[in-house]
Amino acid sequence: METSKPTATAPGPARGGRGQVRARILEAGSRLFYAEGVRAVSADKVIAAAGVSKVTFYRHFPTKDDLAVAYLSGLAAAEREQLDDIREQHAGDAGATLAALAAALGDVARTDVFRGCAFVNAGAEFADPAHPVRRAVADHRAWYARFLADVARDGGADDPAAAAAELMMLRDGAMVCGDVDDADAVAPRLAAGFAAVLAAHQG
Template sequence: MTTSTRATPAAPAVGVPRTPAPRGPAVRARILEAATRRFYADGIRAVSADRLIEDAGISKVTFYRHFGSKDDLVVAYLEGVADAEEGALTQVRSAQSDDPASVLRWYANHVAEVSCSEGFRGCAFLNAAAELAQADHPARAVVARHRSWLRTQATELLVEMGMEPDAAGRAAHALLMLRDGAMVAGSLDGDPTAVGQGLTAAGDAVIRAARA
């Protein structure tokens, strides 16, 4: 993952929700904004539909007109987080298409920065997977799709760096595990420099081993 430092486009927090951009009717957007804030801060299971109805200042009938169930709202919440992260990474890949290693370094540094930031409550996708243990819960499909997308991005970047596809796939899987661990370390240690350096060094070791 060693590369020169280059400017990258601004990006939202990795795996952490931001205020969603308004989509569709204003009332639906208000419900989703309340859910995004509450689900991440307090936990999906801890937040009731009644709590969100109160936060959004709407009636129960209005709530269920826009979201047939709380599960539908959870899916929309996670899709919004995924869209933001995927859009950010796509933007960086486009801006630095000639330097795939720099994209991996950007991601590692961004994970470290976010994980040590105030208000960080862990990766929204890992949190959701831990809370929603049922394999057939619709939100689990969103989590699985997004993580598959991240692995695919890492695999493609490693192939662009000259790695064989099979080795790149294995290395990408390991890099995603490092990303998960770095988020936990960041939330506990609070030192973005140390977390970023540790994640980058571990990533470099994974890539060297995959090339051997």
């Protein structure tokens, strides 16, 4: 899911082929961006963590923004795959799909490295809607809203788009709760909230 984190293992010296070096830089940047924020992490800090030269870094990522977009794109791809798998496992059963989603988000919130939703965090750092990082955030959130609308439609919602907006708000709040409040409460409270929204839109 978008909230799943890169490994906390520090990368070693850069070696291997071009793809391996790029992956090493991306792993280091992803770990640092999530833990400390995109703006707070300099390119030099990523270069040191990845064990590469500046020339190598900029050969793979011409700007730090390019690396930040790659970080978010990787998270988005992983989350889309996981959410599609959850929906497929509970095909046609919106209630079960949403309950499984709540459980998965609760599991993520209880991890030691959790510090909220990577997309919400990144979006808060970049106010300009035209900034490439903000666009990456908006694109993924638009996908997420469509996913939730499809699930709500599976459940017979009278207005799938409205239901999706409410489900998304609950999901965002749960991620904040998991970061600054009670991570153990995320799964049960979110599951109850999801069920209430779905029921409200079935009447």
